[in-house]
Amino acid sequence: MKIKKSASALSRSMRIGIATITSTAMLGGVLVAVPAHPLLPTTAVAQAQENEQEAVATAHAQLINLKVLNLGNLLTTSDPRGVDGIIEAIEAEQNWANTGDNGQDADVAQLNVQLLGLLKVKLGSVTVPLISATGDSLLKGQAGLLSAYAHAESATHSKASAGTIGADGALSLNNAGADKDAALELDLTNVLGVELPANLVDELSLSLGAIGASAEKNGTTVTREYVLADAKLTLDAPVLGDVVTGLDNTLGGVGNTVNALLPTDEALADKGLSGTLRLISNLVGVQLNLGVNVDLDSVLETLLREPLEDANGLVSINLAKGTIEVDLDKVHTKGLNNLDPNTPLLSDDAINSIVETVTNLLTDPNNSNGLIGKVNALVAGNSTTNTGGLYGTTVELGLGIGSTSGFGVLDALRGILAAVGLGGILDALIGGFNLETTVGGLLNDEIKATDSREVYEAAPNDYVLISGTGVVGGLVANILTLVKELLGYVGGILDGILFDDDGVLAKLTAGLPSLVGGIVDPLGEALGGQDGILGGVAAITINKQEKVGDVYSVTALDVNVLDGVAHLPLASASVSAADTWQNPDPNGPTIAPITDQSIDLGESIAEVTPVVTPEGAKVTATGLPAGVNIVDGVITGKPTRAGNFNVTVTVTNEGLTASTGFKITVTDPNSEVDAPTIAPIADAAGTEEKKIDPIEVEVTGEDVEVEVEGLPDGVKYDPETGEISGTPQKGTEGRYVVTVTATNDGGDATETFTFVVKKDGNGGGDNGSGDNGSSDNGSSGSSDGTSNGSSDFLQQCLDSPAAGVAGLLVALGTVGAIAGPALEPLMKSIGAELDRALRNLTNASSGANQPEWVRNINRGLNDAANAVDHRMVSQALFATAALALISTPVLCGMDNSSSSSS
Numbered sequence: 001m002k003i004k005k006s007a008s009a010l011s012r013s014m015r016i017g018i019a020t021i022t023s024t025a026m027l028g029g030v031l032v033a034v035p036a037h038p039l040l041p042t043t044a045v046a047q048a049q050e051n052e053q054e055a056v057a058t059a060h061a062q063l064i065n066l067k068v069l070n071l072g073n074l075l076t077t078s079d080p081r082g083v084d085g086i087i088e089a090i091e092a093e094q095n096w097a098n099t100g101d102n103g104q105d106a107d108v109a110q111l112n113v114q115l116l117g118l119l120k121v122k123l124g125s126v127t128v129p130l131i132s133a134t135g136d137s138l139l140k141g142q143a144g145l146l147s148a149y150a151h152a153e154s155a156t157h158s159k160a161s162a163g164t165i166g167a168d169g170a171l172s173l174n175n176a177g178a179d180k181d182a183a184l185e186l187d188l189t190n191v192l193g194v195e196l197p198a199n200l201v202d203e204l205s206l207s208l209g210a211i212g213a214s215a216e217k218n219g220t221t222v223t224r225e226y227v228l229a230d231a232k233l234t235l236d237a238p239v240l241g242d243v244v245t246g247l248d249n250t251l252g253g254v255g256n257t258v259n260a261l262l263p264t265d266e267a268l269a270d271k272g273l274s275g276t277l278r279l280i281s282n283l284v285g286v287q288l289n290l291g292v293n294v295d296l297d298s299v300l301e302t303l304l305r306e307p308l309e310d311a312n313g314l315v316s317i318n319l320a321k322g323t324i325e326v327d328l329d330k331v332h333t334k335g336l337n338n339l340d341p342n343t344p345l346l347s348d349d350a351i352n353s354i355v356e357t358v359t360n361l362l363t364d365p366n367n368s369n370g371l372i373g374k375v376n377a378l379v380a381g382n383s384t385t386n387t388g389g390l391y392g393t394t395v396e397l398g399l400g401i402g403s404t405s406g407f408g409v410l411d412a413l414r415g416i417l418a419a420v421g422l423g424g425i426l427d428a429l430i431g432g433f434n435l436e437t438t439v440g441g442l443l444n445d446e447i448k449a450t451d452s453r454e455v456y457e458a459a460p461n462d463y464v465l466i467s468g469t470g471v472v473g474g475l476v477a478n479i480l481t482l483v484k485e486l487l488g489y490v491g492g493i494l495d496g497i498l499f500d501d502d503g504v505l506a507k508l509t510a511g512l513p514s515l516v517g518g519i520v521d522p523l524g525e526a527l528g529g530q531d532g533i534l535g536g537v538a539a540i541t542i543n544k545q546e547k548v549g550d551v552y553s554v555t556a557l558d559v560n561v562l563d564g565v566a567h568l569p570l571a572s573a574s575v576s577a578a579d580t581w582q583n584p585d586p587n588g589p590t591i592a593p594i595t596d597q598s599i600d601l602g603e604s605i606a607e608v609t610p611v612v613t614p615e616g617a618k619v620t621a622t623g624l625p626a627g628v629n630i631v632d633g634v635i636t637g638k639p640t641r642a643g644n645f646n647v648t649v650t651v652t653n654e655g656l657t658a659s660t661g662f663k664i665t666v667t668d669p670n671s672e673v674d675a676p677t678i679a680p681i682a683d684a685a686g687t688e689e690k691k692i693d694p695i696e697v698e699v700t701g702e703d704v705e706v707e708v709e710g711l712p713d714g715v716k717y718d719p720e721t722g723e724i725s726g727t728p729q730k731g732t733e734g735r736y737v738v739t740v741t742a743t744n745d746g747g748d749a750t751e752t753f754t755f756v757v758k759k760d761g762n763g764g765g766d767n768g769s770g771d772n773g774s775s776d777n778g779s780s781g782s783s784d785g786t787s788n789g790s791s792d793f794l795q796q797c798l799d800s801p802a803a804g805v806a807g808l809l810v811a812l813g814t815v816g817a818i819a820g821p822a823l824e825p826l827m828k829s830i831g832a833e834l835d836r837a838l839r840n841l842t843n844a845s846s847g848a849n850q851p852e853w854v855r856n857i858n859r860g861l862n863d864a865a866n867a868v869d870h871r872m873v874s875q876a877l878f879a880t881a882a883l884a885l886i887s888t889p890v891l892c893g894m895d896n897s898s899s900s901s902s
Contacts, residue, residue, distance in 0.1 A: 055095035055096060055097050055152070055576075056096050056097060056098075056155045056577070056578050056581065056655055057095065057096035057152040057154065057155050057156065057157065057158040057217075057575075057576060057577035057578065058093075058094070058095050058096070058152055058158060058551070058574075058575065058576045058577075059092075059093070059094045059095075059107075059150035059151055059152045059158040059159055059160040059573075059574075059575050060091065060092070060093045060094075060150055060160055060573070060574045060575075061091065061092045061093075061148040061149055061150050061160040061161055061162040061213075061572065061573045061574075062087075062090065062091045062092075062148055062162055062569075062572050063090070063111050063146050063147070063148055063162045063163055063211075063570070063571055063572075064090075064111075064116070064130075064131075064139070064568070064569070064570060064572075065555070065568075065569035065570075065572040066083075066086075066087045066119070066130075067087060073730065074121050074122050074123070074561070075119050075120070075121055075122075075130070076119070076120050076121075076122065076127075077118050077119050077120065078118075079118045083119065084759075086115055086116070086118060086119055089109070089112070089115055090109050090110075090111055090112055090115060090116060090148070091109055091148055092106075092107045092108055092109045092147075092148035092149050092150035092160065092162070093107060093150050094106065094107045094150040094151060094152045094158075095152055096152035096153070096154060096155055096158065096577075101152065101154075102153070102154055103153060104151075104152070104153065105151075106149055106150060106151035106153075106169065107149070107150045107151070108147060108148070108149050108150075109147060109148045110146075110147045111146040111147060111148070113131055113132070113133060116130050116131045117129050117130065117131055117132055117137070119131075121138050123138070123190040123191060123561070124190060126190045128187075128190075137187070138186065138187055138191065139184055139185065139186055139187070140184070140185040140186075140187070146162075146163055146164060146184075146211075147162070147163075147165060148160075148161070148162040149161045149162070149165055149169035151169060152575075152577070154577075154581075155577065155578045155581035156217075156218065156219050156577050156578050156579065156580065156581050157216075157217070157218045157219070157577055158216070158217055158575040158576065158577045159214070159215070159216040159217075159575060160214070160215050160216075160573035160574060160575050161212065161213065161214035161215070161573050162212065162213055162214075162571045162572060162573055163210070163211045163212025163213060163227070163556065163571040164210045164211065164212045164227065165212055165214070169214065170214070171212045171213075171214050171225055171226075171227045183207065183208060183209050183210070183230075184207070184208045184211065184570075185205055185206070185207040185208070186205060186206040186207075186208075186559065186568075186570070187203075187204075187205050188204040188205055188206055188536075188537070188559075189202075189203050189204050189205070191559060191561055191568070192204070192536035192537065192539065192559075192560065192561075194531075194532075194533055194535070194536035196533060197522075197526050198238070199238060199239065200237060200238065200239045200522060200523050200526045201235045201236065201237050201238075201239075201523070201526065201527075201533055202236055202237075202238055203234075203235070203236035204233075204234070204235055204236075204533065204537075205233075205234050205236075206231070206232070206233055206234075206537075206540075207230070207231070207232045207234065208228060208229070208230065208231050208557075208570075209229040209230025209231070210227065210228070210229035210230065211227065211228055211229075211556050211557060211570055211571045212226065212227045212556060212571050213225070213226040213227075213554045213555060213556040213571040213572060213573045214226070214554070214573055215552055215553060215554045215573040215574055215575045216575060217552060217575045217576065217577040218577070219577075219579055219580070220579045222552050222575075224341075224545055224552060224553075224554035224573075225554070226337070226542070226543050226554060226555075226556040226571065227337055227556065228328075228336045228337060228542070228556060228557065229336075229337075230329075231327075231328040231329060231336055232325050232326065232327060232328065233325070233326040233328055233537060234323055234324070234325050234326075235323065235324040235325075235326075235527075235533070236322060236323055237322055237323065237324050237523065238322060239519060239520060239522075239523050240317070240319055240322045240323075240324075241322050242519050243319065243362065243371070243516055243519050243520060244300070244303075244304070244319050246515050246516065246519060247300060247303070247375065247512075247515075247516075248300055250508070250511070250512070250515060251296040251297075251299060251300060251375075251379070252296070254294045254296060254379075254390075254504060254508065255292065255293060255294035255295075257504055258292050258294050258393070258494075258497055258498065258504055259291060259292055261497045261504075262290055262291070262292065262493070262494075262497070263290070263493060265287075265288045265289060265290065268288050268290055268489075268490070269281065269286060269288050271489070272288075272486050272489040272490065273286060273486060274485050274486075274489075275485060276416075276417070276420055276422065276482060277482060277483065277485070277486060279416065280401065280413065280416075280429070283409060283412070283413055284401045284409060284410075284413065285401065286399065286400070286401060287398075287399070287400045287401070287432070288397065288398065288399055289396075289397065289398035289399075290395075290396075290397050290398075290490060291395075291396050291397075292393055292394065292395050292396070292439075292494065293393065293394040293396070294390065294393045294394075295392070295393070295394065296378075296379060296389075296390075298378075298392075299375065299378040299379055299389070302374075302378055303319055303371070303374060303375070303378070304319050304320040305320070307319075308361045308362075308369060308370060308371055308374070309361075309369060310357050310360070310361060310367075310369055311369060312330055312357075313327055313330050314326065314327060314330040314331070314353065314354065314357050315327075315354060315357045315358055315361060317358070317361055317362070317371075319371075324358060326354055328345065331345075331346060331350045331353075331354070332350075336542065339542050339543050340543070341543050341544070341545035341554075342541055342543065342544055342545060343541065343542045343543055344538050344539070344540070344541060344542075345537055345538060345540040345541065345542055345557075346534055346537050346538040346540075347538070348538075351527075351528055351532070351534045351535065351538060352528065354527065354534060355524050355527045355528040355534070358520075358523070358524065358527065359520065359521075359523075359524045362516055362517075362520045363513055363516050363517045363520060363521075364513075365509060365512065365513055371516060372509075372512045372513060372516060375512060376505075376508075376509050376512075377389075379505060379508060379509075380499075380505055380509075381440075383499070385440075386439070386440040386443045386444065386461065387440050387461055390439060390498045390499070390504070390505060391438065391439050391440035391443075391461070392438050392439070392440065392460070392461075393438060393439045393494070393498070394436065394437075394438060394460075395436070395437055395438060395439060395441075395442060395490065395494065396434060396435070396436050397434070397435040397436075397483075397486070397487070397490065398432065398433075398434050398435075399429075399432065399433060399434075399435065399483065399486075400429060400430070400431070400432030400433070401429045401430060410426065410430075413426060414426050421478070421481075422478050422481065422482055424474075424475060424478065425475050425478050425479055425482065427470040428468055428470035428471050428475055428479060429470075430470065431468055431469040431470035431471075432468055432469075432470075433466055433467065433468030433470065433471050433479065434466070434467050434468060435464055435465070435466060435483060435487065436456070436464065436465040436467070437456075437460065437461075437463065437464040437465065437487070438460045438461050439491065439494050439495070439498065440460075440461035441460060441461045441462065441463065441464060442487050442488070442490055442491025442494065442495075443491045443495060444461055444462065446462070447462065447463065447464055447480075447484075447487070448462060448463050448464070448480070449463065449464050449466050449476040449477055449479065449480035450463045450464075450465060450466070450476060451465070451466055451467060451471055451472075451476050452465075453465060464480060464487065466479050466480070536560075539559075539560035540557060540558065540559050540560060541555075541557070541558040541560075542556070542557060543555075543556065544557075544558040544569070549576075550576045551574050551575070551576045552574065552575055552576065553572065553573065553574035553575075554572070554573055554574075555569040555570070555571065555572040555573075556570055556571035556572075557569075557570040557571065558570070578655075581654070588653070588656035588657070588658060589612060589613060589614065589617045589651045589652065589653040589656060589657065589658050590612065590613045590651070590658055591610055591611070591612045591619075591649065591650075591651045591658050591659065591660050592610070592611035592612075592660070593660055593662075594608060594610060594649060594660055594661075594662040595662060596662050596663040596664070596665070597662070597663075597664050597665070598664075598665040598666075598667065599639070599664075599665070599666055599667070600666070600667050600668070600669055601639065601641075601642045601666055601667065601668040601669070601747075602638070603638065604636070604637065604638040605628060605635070605636070605637060605638070605639065605664060607634060607635070607636050608634070608635035608636075608649075608662075609633065609634050609635075610633065610635075610649050610651065610660075612633075612651040612658075614653060617651045617652060617653040618651065618652045618653070619633040619649065619650070619651050619652075620649070620650050620652070621635060621647055621648065621649045621650070622647070622648050622650075622737070622739075622752055623645055623646050623647040623648055623739075623750050623751075623752055624637075624645065624647055624664075625639040625640070625641060625643060625645045625664060625666060625748070625750075626639065626640045626641055627639045627640040627641075628664070630649075635647075635649075639664070639666045641666065641747050641748050642666045642667055642668035642671060642675045642746055642747025642748070643665075643666055643675040643676070643743075643746075643747030643748030643749050643750075644663065644664075644665050644666075644675055644676070644677050644678070644747070644748075644749040645663065645664040645665075645666070645748070645749070645750050646661060646663055646678075646680075646749075646750060646751055646752070647661060647662055647663070647664060648660075648661050648752065649661070649662070666747060667747075668746065668747060671745065671746050671747070673701075673702055673703075673744060673745045673746035674701060674702070674746045675701065675744070675746040675747030675748065675749060676699055676700060676701030676704045676742040676743070676744050676746070676747070676748070676749045677699070677700045677701065677742075677749050678697070678698065678699050678740055678742050678749045678750070678751040679698035679699075679751075680751065681695065681696075681697065681740065681751055681753040682753065683753050683754040683755070683756070684753065684754075684755050684756075685755070685756040685757070685758060686712075686715070686728050686755070686756075686757055686758070687728070687757070687758045687759070688728050688729070688730050688731070688732060688733055688757060688758070688759050689727060689728070689729070689730050690727060690728075691725075691726070691727045692715060692724075692725060692726065692727070692728065694721075694723040694724065694725040695723060695724040695725070695755075696722065696723055697717065697722050697723065697724060697740055698722070699722070699742045699749070701742065701744050701746065701749075702744055702745075702746075703744050703745065704742050704743065704744045705719075705742070705743050705744070706719055706722075706740065706741070706742050706743075707740075707741045707743070708724060708738060708739070708740050708741075709738070709739045709741075710736050710737055710738040710739055710755075711724065711726075711736065711738055711755065712728045712729070712732040712734070712736050712755065712757050713728070713729040713732050714726050714727045714728045714729040714732065715727070715728055715755070717740075724738075728757045732757045733757050733758065733759040734756075734757055735754060735755075735756050735757075736754065736755045736756070736757070737752060737753075737754055738752065738753055738754070738755050739751075739752050740752070740753075
């Protein structure tokens, strides 16, 4: 965990030294640990010192809660800091343990993409970097504006936030804006555990313009908020490429279809010539050559240039990129930022709506925003103005006279043309000329003639372009007069071919749904359904809120990884704080010893009302036999089973506790079998991923069955050996209350003890409160094996006379716990030095390593401690403490020079 740098944290680490000293005893010149066994009375003083280190208020925030993801052992790194070291560098965490923490500055951590890029995440058979700025990773983004904030400013007020936040930890989209540094993209392709049909959809991603979450507890008021902006779900769909290819082939074949329907040149000459042209044809013959060029490339270009979007803005289909984009803000009627806690990103109704919208956009001819609707509109053009679409089809008509033999005939023809005002165009007829316009131009009664291609191309529906070897500028108007009736006839033919009820457009329109539907129908089936692609996205949760114990948490977006193997919380914040707080009595609560009871089965126990101070403190009990309960602090009831029951009664006030134990023996007079007994089991400790020292379970009785509950994963009880052993798994760090139950025909017996799992193998690992009160990780010397000041001090004290050292320890413990603030600075410095050296020794002589004779002495010490009025002891020992402190250099043989043990 992080090393806390505040003065209050340093103060806490010093106080632990004193607490360690008060939980030790000198026996035969050897320092041994005195554990706080749950079945043995514990001194209120020592208990107060221990609980003083526990965090009353906590705040924790991470933009990416990698601790949760790492529970699935999905993270790896080659960096020497390890996965946990990198995680701690980007999280914000702060605790409040005592009044020394009041007003402490908030802990702020900026997201470091380069640092997170050192982590790799295993997703099935694929291992990718956790994050990068360019892609090819689980997360993509700069993330420069994203940070985490934690502030436990008092016992009753804590706040945590992550994502796009202000300097005070408040959520702020203004910090994001359109800046790429606030955006993140999550590659869902390998995350959700959903198999993608590669021919339909081969990639799935979630992009976020901004994300943030904030949790705050102030007294009894809890506030949890989140923010999401520009959240888009993008599917890369190769099937859209098939749609484009099908459209291209269909539209590209329209020209061939139209040309095949045109009349032959002979039929056109027979039916289309009239007036002067008919006369010319009768004299010399007229040669015609009609053709069309249907260019619908512009239709496809328009479709590729403009995405298909529904009227509500839910879905956007980009045919050019081959992507389907879902605007997640449109999925929920309230929008993304006003949702109830623990809302699925996609509900069943939302999935159905998305599938229907995608299918509708691609296949519904009546949807003007859809693919077929747009194709129909673009191909059909505007029938009012005869523009666009098929009206833009280019029509080319070549025209010339059939024979030039016989000069008398030509002279007669020239005279005829001159008589009707068309003199001078005979040379153009002899040389032949071409007419070029559009279908829209053919249907335009106001069409004009030009020999300039530039003029024609600027307005093709308004002009007919006339070109040929005999055509000069002055003749184009006369030529138009000559051919205008023919152009009108050709226009009528094409109008029918293209736009009749059974024309090309109608057939194209009718065929597109079948064409496109055959391609995209499998896409709809793949997207929807319980096991569909979008079903995996539905497992993502917005505004995930939980309350575990006294900790309130919120996550803006919680992603289900590999179908539940792990979770990836994005923008996560959690807080805890006391509802009310007053500085606790330094002596803590007290509880008087309780007398053991022996009764026959079927009898009620004598009512037990524990005597505690202060009045109103909470009283709890563990180990009670079935049929006996504690209600409002009073223990009553009739046991339903015979047996030997070790009961622990605990009083709690303002975070401090004291406890005592007593035994209830229930005898079945009708049973020939004695109930089993269980020898007391000392509290024990272990380290994640390291084998623990076996814990012996000593049971007496005939045909006894033993059951052990509450052990961490990886640790088990072996009935063959009668030992608890194993290796705590990674992620099991914490404190476990273990219950051992022995049962036979004579009755039951119970015993409880506490097992603490530490992290990373250091003696001062995270104890679950977020702050173990020490920054030296339990080291008792430098890493190269050389001694330091504290180990020299300890060694010399151990070599000093036993009585002197024992007196020193009693004085230090008593003054540090009871005497008050007068000597606290001195006690802190001495206690810290002793703590570093004593910690390993304490661990080595506690739990399963403790011999029975040490346990017996510990019980006696605890019983004796509870029998003493500590307030009187504090006064009686104050002078002794001062004398011991003054004589410390003498007792331990310390001077200004370095010393060594001989």
